[in-house]
Amino acid sequence: MMISHFVKVGVEYTQKQYESSRETGMTEQIIINGTIRAQILAILGRVRECEPILNELGEEFSEAGKNDSFLHASGLAKLNTGKYAEAIPFYEKAIKASIVKNNTTVYKYSLAEAHIRAGNIQAGEGLLQKALKEAETSGVPKFLPPIYSCFLLLSLKRGKLGEARAWEKKRLELKAKLGLPAEENDFLLLAEGDWDGTIRLAEPYLSTETEEKINKRREIAALIILAQAWHGKKEAEKAAHYLRRAEDLMQKTGCYREKDRFEETRQLLESK
Numbered sequence: 182m183m184i185s186h187f188v189k190v191g192v193e194y195t196q197k198q199y200e201s202s203r204e205t206g207m208t209e210q211i212i213i214n215g216t217i218r219a220q221i222l223a224i225l226g227r228v229r230e231c232e233p234i235l236n237e238l239g240e241e242f243s244e245a246g247k248n249d250s251f252l253h254a255s256g257l258a259k260l261n262t263g264k265y266a267e268a269i270p271f272y273e274k275a276i277k278a279s280i281v282k283n284n285t286t287v288y289k290y291s292l293a294e295a296h297i298r299a300g301n302i303q304a305g306e307g308l309l310q311k312a313l314k315e316a317e318t319s320g321v322p323k324f325l326p327p328i329y330s331c332f333l334l335l336s337l338k339r340g341k342l343g344e345a346r347a348w349e350k351k352r353l354e355l356k357a358k359l360g361l362p363a364e365e366n367d368f369l370l371l372a373e374g375d376w377d378g379t380i381r382l383a384e385p386y387l388s389t390e391t392e393e394k395i396n397k398r399r400e401i402a403a404l405i406i407l408a409q410a411w412h413g414k415k416e417a418e419k420a421a422h423y424l425r426r427a428e429d430l431m432q433k434t435g436c437y438r439e440k441d442r443f444e445e446t447r448q449l450l451e452s453k
Contacts, residue, residue, distance in 0.1 A: 188225070188395050195221055199234075212238055212245050220254040226398025226436035228261050249279040253288055256295065261398065263437025265299035283324070286315040290328050297335055298441055306335060322359060326352050330366070337372055345369055367406050368442075371413075379410040397434045401427050405439055408446050420450055 195218035202210040215238045222231035235255050238245045245251045256271030272292035279285045289312040296305035309331050316324035329352035336345035349366050356363035367382040386403035388394045404427035412420035424446055431437055 192218075192221060192225070192395070208242055208244060212242055212248055212251060216245075216248065216251045216254050220250070220257060223254060223257045223261050224398070225396050226261060226401060226434055226438065228258060228435035228437075231258055232262075232435070246274075247278055249275045249281075249284060249288070252278060253284075253291065256288075256291060260291070260295055260298070261436050261438045263440035265295050265441075268295040269299070282315070283319055283321060286312050286319060286324055289315070290324075290331050294331055294334065297331070297338060302335065302338060305331075309335065322355065323361075326356055326361070326363075329355070333366060333369060337368060342369075342372055345372065367403070371406055371409055374413065376410045376413040379406055383407050383410070397430060398436050398438055401430050401434075401436055402439050402442075404430065405442050405446050409449065412446075412450055417450070424450060 195214070199211075199214040199218045202214040215234050219231040219234040219238075222228075222234075231254075235251070235258055238251065239255070252271050252275035256268045256275060259265075259268035259271060269292065272288055272295060275288045276285050276292070279288065289308050293305045293308035293312065296302075296308065309328060313325075313328050313332075316322075316328055329348045333345045333348040333352070336342075336348060346369065349369055353363050353365070364382060365378070367379050370379045370382065383403040383406045386394060386396070386399050387407075388400060394400050404423045408420045408422075408424035408427065411423060424443075427439075427443060427446075431440075431443070437443075
């Protein structure tokens with residue numbers, strides 16, 4: 182709950198900063214603050230709020246199309262709308278536009294995820310290997326956990342559970358070493374058939390009558406996970422209930438990042 186409070190405060194702060202820069206009329210600051218706000222909204226799965234900001238910046242300022250952060254945020258927005266292939270050129274342009282090596286590492290593993298979700302497995306793996314090598318030599322270990330998560334996604338796509346578990350082990354161990362909060366990947370637990378463990382991890386991400394979760398992307402993922410877990414426990418009505426909630430929230434927010442997994446789950450439930 183405390184984390185959600187700080188995130189909410191951060192979202193409100195970026196709105197004030199963006200409005201303030203609009204008042205000053207300084208182009209560079211408008212692009213920077215607008216991009217920061219759009220990126221945070223995109224990360225939280227609030228796509229219908231972030232897309233108008235990016236469209237506005239792109240149409241109003243030609244300089245935005247040369248800004249690597251703006252291009253990366255645009256790619257993230259496309260990824261979160263489920264338009265995986267459309268995200269790819271934005272990430273590629275961000276890599277070319279960046280003059281900061283650490284930024285290109287982030288952009289490469291973002292590009293890798295877009296390729297993997299779009300079905301370009303080989304291209305995604307190649308990019309992940311490059312990002313991993315850069316991260317290992319950068320001296321910035323915080324880049325490694327999300328790269329490990331991407332490798333885990335890749336392994337799950339290939340149905341290699343042992344390989345996925347090995348990447349998860351590396352991720353959890355590094356996060357513990359860095360003193361960062363970490364919990365097991367619920368998609369991995371789901372693939373391993375640990376229905377109860379999956380449900381335990383996913384349920385706290387759901388909005389309730391007394392608490393509205395701010396991270397809609399994570400909530401949608403949790404709903405899809407719960408649909409599959411309850412299907413695994415032979416609870417068809419509960420599984421259908423959570424999948425309907427996921428679909429409703431996707432439509433409400435415009436966040437379709439988990440569209441591939443949603444379709445897989447729907448087919449699973451329909452096959453009974």
